Amino acid sequence: MIPAGFSAPAPDVALDALFVPFASGELRWPEDGRVLFLRARDGFRLRELARPGWLCVQGFKPFAEALQRSGLNVGEVATDERFPLVLVLPPRQRDEMRALFAQALQHVAPGGVVLACVPNAEGAKSAEGDLMRLAGPLRSVSKHKCRVFWTKPGAPVDVAVRDEWLALDAPREIAPGLVSRPGLFAWNRIDAASALLAEHLPDDLHGRVADLGAGYGYLSTQVVARCPRVTALDLYEAEARALEPARMNLAKAVADCGREIAVATHWHDVTRGLPQRYDAIVSNPPFHQGRADLPDLGRAFIGAAADALLPHGRLWLVANRHLPYEATLAERFGIVRAVTVQAGFKIIEASGVRT
Structure with a gap:
């Protein structure tokens, strides 16, 4: 008998690694508590850390429902919304990933940070290189066989590349x-x-x-x-x-x-x-x-x-x-x-x- 809403158990390694820079003190949570999480995944660390000012964006229905069952705020981000911190769990497909990075930089507030995590076996090196192409030199750490990397506060964005990559998501x-x-x-x-x-x-x-x-x-x-x-x-x-x-x-x-x-x-x-x-x-x-x-x-x-x-x-x-x-x-x-x-x-x- 298949339970309703059957889906594969989500591995938490990338989600756990994503938050390492906060545990180490290299990053601090925004003072206003507002965080945008693109392609968010439910997990223990997220439930432990998330606050009412967080917005989780997830387009895969079973994962979106898992986030909602955990009491997290799931929805779409408005075109003009900006957040001091944008978290990203990038997908494997490169054009989709580039479009997502461009969206993250479109929604980060001036002086804000975009933080991403990719398992080493799923293209972490190329993903880090792509974000660097958009926002210049990054900070990074390795943990749980993943690469965690983030923009410097207020990093200048290559607007031409950002707009080009935003268009990659169009049908x-x-x-x-x-x-x-x-x-x-x-x-x-x-x-x-x-x-x-x-x-x-x-x-x-x-x-x-x-x-x-x-x-x-x-x-x-x-x-x-x-x-x-x-x-x-x-x-x-x-x-x-x-x-x-x-x-x-x-x-x-x-x-x-x-x-x-x-x-x-x-x-x-x-x-x-x-x-x-x-x-x-x-x-x-x-x-x-x-x-x-x-x-x-x-x-x-x-x-x-x-x-x-x-x-x-x-x-x-x-x-x-x-x-x-x-x-x-x-x-x-x-x-x-x-x-x-x-x-x-x-x-x-x-x-x-x-x-």
């Missing part, structure tokens, strides 16, 4: 009619597994359809293009940054198909269940967080789909060939059919939901 065309943005899953290409599922979608899918783990919306655009009897389409995606390109892609797909389809995007953790019932569900479910394989995440998607399908509903699923989903599918569906196995992937249709 960009990656294929004719498709836009995406750096850091999303398969952000700069059409994922091979999703393309395989799209090729095998039956044209008799109808009514209200959901796409679970929709990313930037490629699979949903294919539902629109290939399934003329679909009248409504809901995209569910846990990564908030995917929703803008998904909306853009779906708007074009609907315009191109020449018929009316009710389309909605939802920032949602699928493992917590779905709020509506569906005639069909399509999914290329995630099976990892970071570098850790988590087949239970895919199993949770299957469970959520089974709970949300109407009695006549059908699930169309693509997965890596090695993933052990068959037992879960057999528990939840009366009919499980392997449509094809090729190129390391398997396409499965499941129907006859077991209640």
Whole structure:
């Protein structure tokens, strides 16, 4: 049984290392208590140190909800807001990371500090070099196999580079009619597994359809293009940054198909269940967080789909060939059919939901 809101346990090493300069006395907390934390992650040290003046920004729904459950203030930062201290846990993808550093420097107050931490094995050296390119010489320490580095108070910012890097986060065309943005899953290409599922979608899918783990919306655009009897389409995606390109892609797909389809995007953790019932569900479910394989995440998607399908509903699923989903599918569906196995992937249709 997969618990609601299932997600991988978050390693705390980077979060713990981030606060080392305060423990050592090299940095002091702002007198006004205001701190902006970009890509914040819940953890013991954060809960211990955070104060009411902190604002945590986190676009991945399960992590945002974990922060909220710990009583932390989670939200978006206003364009004109400035903070004396900006904390950053940078992502691995470099364009996304550069855009995040630019955002941090956009929101730091005059005389303020931007502080970041990156595990050594995840590109700490290049990340430090990028922040240095924006804000000049940095201070740094190593701890817990991580590199912690920060700007000098009031460091002059290379505004031209900052503005150039801010633009890196904007949706960009990656294929004719498709836009995406750096850091999303398969952000700069059409994922091979999703393309395989799209090729095998039956044209008799109808009514209200959901796409679970929709990313930037490629699979949903294919539902629109290939399934003329679909009248409504809901995209569910846990990564908030995917929703803008998904909306853009779906708007074009609907315009191109020449018929009316009710389309909605939802920032949602699928493992917590779905709020509506569906005639069909399509999914290329995630099976990892970071570098850790988590087949239970895919199993949770299957469970959520089974709970949300109407009695006549059908699930169309693509997965890596090695993933052990068959037992879960057999528990939840009366009919499980392997449509094809090729190129390391398997396409499965499941129907006859077991209640």
